[in-house]
Structure formats: structure tokens, C-alpha cells
Amino acid sequence: MLTKKSQYAFKALGYLADKQQDGPVLISEISKKKRIPLKFLENILLELRKAGILESKKGKGGGYFFKKDPADVKMATVIRLIDGPISMLPCVSLYFYERCKNCDEKHCGLHDVMRQVRDVTLEVLESRTLADLKD
Amino acid sequence: MLTKKSQYAFKALGYLADKQQDGPVLISEISKKKRIPLKFLENILLELRKAGILESKKGKGGGYFFKKDPADVKMATVIRLIDGPISMLPCVSLYFYERCKNCDEKHCGLHDVMRQVRDVTLEVLESRTLADLKD
DNA sequence: TTATAAACCTACTAATCGAGTAGACTAATA
DNA sequence: TATTAGTCTACTCGATTAGTAGGTTTATAA
DSSP states (O other), X not given: OOXXXXXXXXXXXXXXXXTXXXXXXXXXXXXXXXXXXXXXXXXXXXXXXXXXXXXXXXXXXXXXXXXXXXXXXXXXXXXXHHTOOOSSSGGGOSSSOOOOTTSOXXXXXXXXXXXXXXXXHHXXXXXXXXXXXXX | OOOHXXXXXXXXXXXXXXXXXXXXXXXXXXXXXXXXXXXXHHHHHHHHHHTTSEEEEOSTTOEEXXXXXXXXXXXXXXXXXXXXXXXXXXXXXXXXXXXXTTOOGGGOHHHHHHHHHHHHXXXXXXXXXXXXXXX
């Protein structure tokens, strides 16, 4: 399951993608429209900015807006950033790999199945982008 | 990510599938061979028995063994039993569905993507069975 | 140049979950 | 009837999740 945090992230990013032509959007506006706790949202947007996905402006007329083109940000990227691994096992993860103890990856049935799950999952999550969140 | 618990469950089930012809297998044997904490394993096997996947026998000569044919138990079933939902969102879950608040499932981009992820994931996890864990 | 608007940042908290442990009980066999 | 082996309830303890509090910094505009 995705955490609330990444679900909020997607909602906020979807909203910002819609408003992309309107200039900076206030955190408080996103919070209200998408019903996301304000202070929690602050943290989330900050992370997305530090990751180079969003940009922000302080002071009057400030707010958040896209730094990258939404169409260039894969869903997988956001999940990895906010929640971490997408795979079901550390030993099949591409970005968060950890060797599994007491199990030979060469002939481990579980490993094979979970690698397959990872592959089909990533086929979806790396082909879909934040532009797909627009309505 | 799968929990340790379901990873242990798969290891234990794989071991039991291998030993299927040898009659009841001791919890302590599985615990040693697969390096799973004994008492934790007890709980796991109990759950699998209550779910009708395994059967057990008490007293001397007792132990655990398969009730169902391993080839008839889908990986998806075990994950749902031990860890719960497989989907990334409650609103796309088949077995643990929950309506999502403030989001119309009819035209929610996130919903669509996550339903697609669920579909490809289940294609794998419902076609592979515990027999695939044998080596 | 100062008031105000807005994002930034650190730290805290409460509740839940994950991973495992303790110990007494029950049933089957020899 | 002693021993073997699974059953069951409850407990612990650390990590993670889902926030909240409150002061700081920076940009704009009167």
C-alpha cells in the first residue's frame, strides 16, 4: 500500500499539473481544495522541491509550481522518493537492493516470482507520468 | 514490501512443499533449516493451518504438512492472508476495498494507473502457486 | 523601510504496526 | 503416565506513520 503521504503527494501534484499555466499556487489553496492537512502538505511539497520536481517562490504572489514538465516525471520516481521501494522484496529492488540472507538468489522460486512482479509493475509505473494525473 | 512474516511463510511453505512425501515436519526443523525464529514460526504456521492450507498433528511423530495441494494455492492467497492487501490503494483493492474520500473514482488518474498496476501484479501472483517455490 | 505574505525548517507527539517472546495448555503416542 | 509436539493468549519493544507546533527566512509592495 502507498502511504497517505504519497497519496497526498499525487493529489497535490495533480492539482499543480492542472494549474500549471496559472503561476505559483499557494500551499493553503492546495490544502483546502484537496483536503490535505496544511502542515503535512508543507513537508511533502518541500521534499518534492528538494528533489527538483517542483519549484517555489516566497512572499506575496509566491507559491509552488512545476520545475520539470509533469510529462517528464514518472510515477515510479515519486513513489520511490516519498515511500521508498516499489518491489515486494529487497533482493529484487533496483533502487533499494539488499542481498537476502539464507537464500540463494540463483535458484529461489520466490525471488523469481517477485522479480517478475517488479518488472510488470515498473512497466506501468515508469511509463505513466504526472501528466496522467490531470483531468 | 512484503513483511518478514509473509517472507517466512513462503520459506516455510517452500520447505514443506519439498518434504511433502515425508509426512509431518517439525516446526523446530523448519525453524532451524530456514532460520526462522521458532515462536514466530509457530504463529505463522498456525495461521496457515486455520486458513486450511496446512494441516498438523500433535504428539510424537507429529508436525506440519500440506492439507491442500501446493499447486492449488496461489501466491496471492498467502500474501492476502498474512499481509493483507496487494493493491497500492484501498480504492482499487478487490479483497480489501475501501471507497476513497474526496476523489471521484470515475475520473481519477491515480485510480486508473493503480488499477492497472493491480491487474498486472495479480496476473503474476494468481498464476503462480506454492509449487513454484520447490527447488 | 517596514509591514505583510508566504515558504522554510526543526523538532515534537501520539497511535499503530512489525517482529518477536513468554509461558501455560492440550492432545497424541509409547 | 511420561514425553513429545502443537495451541493459544498475551505481552514487549522499537520503528514507522501521520500528523502538529512554532519560530525563521525571504520576497513584495505600500
